Amino acid sequence: MPVRHGLLALLGEGPSHGYQLKVDFEARTGGSWTLNIGQVYTTLARLERDGLVIEVDDPEPDPDRRTVAVTDEGRKVAEEWFATPVEVGTPPRDELTIKVLLALAAPDLDLAEVLQQQRRVTLESLQELTRRKRALDPDTDLAALLQIDAEVLRIEAQARWLDQVEQRLAVGRRPATS
Amino acid sequence: MNTTRTTTIRPGLATRAPGTEHERGDAMTAVLDIHELHRTFGSGHTAVTALDEVTLSVARGELVAIMGPSGCGKSTLLTLAGGLDEPTRGRVLVEGHDLAEQRADARAELRRRTIGYVFQELNLLPGLTAAENVSLPLELDRMRLREARRAAHAVLEEVGLTEHADRFPEDLSGGEQQRVAIARALVGDRRLLLADEPTGALDSVAGEGVLRLLRRACDERGAACVLVTHDAAQAAWADRIVFLRDGRVVDHAGAATVSLGGGR
Known part of the structure; x- marks a missing residue:
């Protein structure tokens, strides 16, 4: 699931929060992939459940957002993702x-x-x-x-x-x- | 970012019926006008028809690509458009002058002053620097050396080669050499650019640089450009694409009535 790995990769650059991750993801992929904010929060919740991200203190606390950081385990998953070539696979019926x-x-x-x-x-x-x-x-x-x-x-x-x-x-x- | 869904329909391009060419631009602004051009090589039962009734008009500022497989007549068309060969029938007008009606010396002058050629083989003279290669056509046209060099430097700046002006072709990359060739084709304010597979020997990024330059010559200088190519990605830089098969125009593209939609 590229969104999950994409968010982990972005968090590898430093702690962030849901909306900022959405904005960064879209900017960095040339606007080719628009993320639904609900999808970002759901994905972050799963990553947190699996111990791949963790909530951290925000230097500028805001009650409306939670800042998260990648864990060592999460960093490892992102590294593995980058290191694994994408399967070329069989093209869909054209x-x-x-x-x-x-x-x-x-x-x-x-x-x-x-x-x-x-x-x-x-x-x-x-x-x-x-x-x-x-x-x-x-x-x-x-x-x-x-x-x-x-x-x-x-x-x-x-x-x-x-x-x-x-x-x-x-x-x-x-x-x-x- | 690229989520635009606007549909653009440019006037005169919504239909592909023959004869709509002139609607694009005022016929007066056509730099190149080709009428029912026919070229046969050989005679009798061995005669080969390379071009068959081709009509095409290219306006100021317009980039038109001619696309088709090998042997479809696209290079013959370019040769005839540049007055390097004579048609069996039909007319070629460059800025309103019928090439066939010109005396040899007048035609040679029109070719020298109005038309620039860019080929896959760059034909740069190895013993001359980039600037000397570019100013050569002007010098041959008896322009004073100093003036010719000044014009050469101006156009080399335009193609981003100011720093390489005094280098010899062998010291330049393939892409840089092709930019010198384009500068040489543009120098002296020539209004018609004829390019035959100009990026053939270049990698795709360098090739794109060449197409950007041709595009800019049209957009900023108002040059008319005919680009012969078999490559779809290159033809896509043109305003219009003319498809040739067996010497005949079989189709046009470029109406741009369909947007890809973006946001995939």
């Missing part, structure tokens, strides 16, 4: 792949046009991401930039796969649309 595979043998269907329509939409998504990227400053918006890079690469893979389908079938010899 509608595009399925659609193209079925289109291969579908009667009365212009496969080249199916591929080109998808390519257009894919490229327009990439254009939208690139517009967002253009507005970012590589020095100050690193997290957001890296997050967009990841998304660009994911969508780019789709565009390249469409090209590859076309190359394998050599349907590119015929115009895709009239």
Whole structure:
């Protein structure tokens, strides 16, 4: 569960409280993941129950918030998380792949046009991401930039796969649309 | 942060019907106008049609990407747009001048003063410094040396290479060399940039730097740029993407009517 490990990792940098953790988590992940404040408190409660975080005195006490710190055990869990590569796993069933595979043998269907329509939409998504990227400053918006890079690469893979389908079938010899 | 869900529909781009090109910008501001361009190589039954009735208009400040697989005619299109080859049929107008109607010397001058080329092979002269490479086109155009060097330094500053002005190409990284090549293409206020796979030899971050520069040349200098690429992530830097297949325009992208939604 990345939220649990994400909060432990942030607490590794120093004690904090629920709302601040939510703000930091979102800022540090480039705004790619919005946390529900209720989810943050529930997660913190579980971490506290498991002895991974502990309530500490706040230098500026505020009755509305509880400041927590990571325990040695919690620090160990965060370290293990960083040290363990994320499983690449099997991708979820992808509608595009399925659609193209079925289109291969579908009667009365212009496969080249199916591929080109998808390519257009894919490229327009990439254009939208690139517009967002253009507005970012590589020095100050690193997290957001890296997050967009990841998304660009994911969508780019789709565009390249469409090209590859076309190359394998050599349907590119015929115009895709009239 | 990126939770914007606004939908942008730019005028003239909502439809992809042929003939909407001019609606984007005033036809008067088109830097490059290509009309029903046709190029056949060879003759008789061995004739190969590289370009077939291609019409395209690129306005001031616009970056247009031409995308397609190898052999689709995209490099032929760029060569014809730059007056480096002559079409079998059809017309190419650069800032309103029909290339075919120009005398050879006038066409050469138009090419030198208006059009900048950026290729994958950088073609920098190894015996000249970055600044000398950049000022060379101006010197060939008989501009005074001092003036040419001043212009070269100004454009090198624009591409972030002021400190490397006196270095030779071999002392620069691939990305820096390509920035010199772009500076050379821009120098002398050329208004039409023709780029053929300009990031081919670069890693993706350096390649993105090159695309940012092309983008800035359009946004800030008002240059018109045609970028030929087979790479989707690069084409995405363009305002419009034209898809070529077997010498024909088969589709356009760039309407940007769909937002990704963000906040995933």
